[in-house]
Amino acid sequence: MSSINYTTRTEGQTKINTIIWTVPNFVNLLENKVIREFRTEKSKDPTADASESRFQLKMQFLGRDNDIIEIYYLSPNPVFLKSLLTICLKRFEERTIVIKEYHTIQANKWQYLATLFKRDIASYEGRDVYLLSDGSLRIKFQFMVTNDIKVEHSNVPEAQLSDDFENLLNNGLFSDVTMKSAEGTEYKVHKAVLASRSAVLKAHFEHNTTECYTNTIESPLEADVLREVLTFIYSDKAPRVDEIPEKLLAAADYYQLNRLKSLCEEALHKRLTVENAIETLQLADLHSANTLKQLTLEFIKDGQARLITTTDGWAKVKSVELIKRIYEYIMADDVDGDIK
Structure with a gap:
């Protein structure tokens, strides 16, 4: 069983939550191909109000031989925080491997923090790199929550710009150009949106190109891939990136959509x-x-x-x-x- 040491302290307007998570016999846990996820128990902070819950932590093991360990955390409340992840080494040494500056996170939603690699935990030469003398893995989390910028419940509605633009794609309102897939499926789209998001698509509307006169763009992409690309262009979201990362990587490279390309690389790395x-x-x-x-x-x-x-x-x-x-x-x- 793993153990948790949870402490909190306040410095000015900032509450610092420090969690030390110790997992014994960690190499044995990695060799267990059945366990794909390991998390802390949900519990109450005895030093806090009864209504305030602790942060939760989890590890996900990826790859055939658990070669990749992704680390996540979950906050019970929407907060504005800075996070640090530190590996506790032998002889009381520590190594901070991740620092994420202040940003807003949602409540009760797992947040990615870092990736560890099996080779860094126990090397193939027999050297325990990140393990303590007793074979346990000990990692320290620090979550610094600023009370003066904490996200509170209010009457201000959430931002919906991406949803509004996606609706613009879905209903085709005020469209001024048609984009065709390789099979001939047509999508009613907008020159200004396409040109602002992709240098390749922008080039279709510059100078005396055929598209300037026909207001039609012929795409080499299949309909389902083109639809996903357009969804990303309008909303900055890629709902199917984990399903078809290979096809979307090719499409992102073709249309020079760098963020979509990065999302595809991440999805392919995970598998x-x-x-x-x-x-x-x-x-x-x-x-x-x-x-x-x-x-x-x-x-x-x-x-x-x-x-x-x-x-x-x-x-x-x-x-x-x-x-x-x-x-x-x-x-x-x-x-x-x-x-x-």
């Missing part, structure tokens, strides 16, 4: 396994997804190379340049170098 590592690396290389490329190369280097050479993806590799790049990255001393 990274030994079996799909080569395909993911090829996809990242094709669409200049440098963050995903770096993370995939790190995954391959981190003790996975031998296993990956037995997969179907490796057997189908035809690019000598790709094989050379993997080899050079694995053998390089400077793993932090830029990917060319």
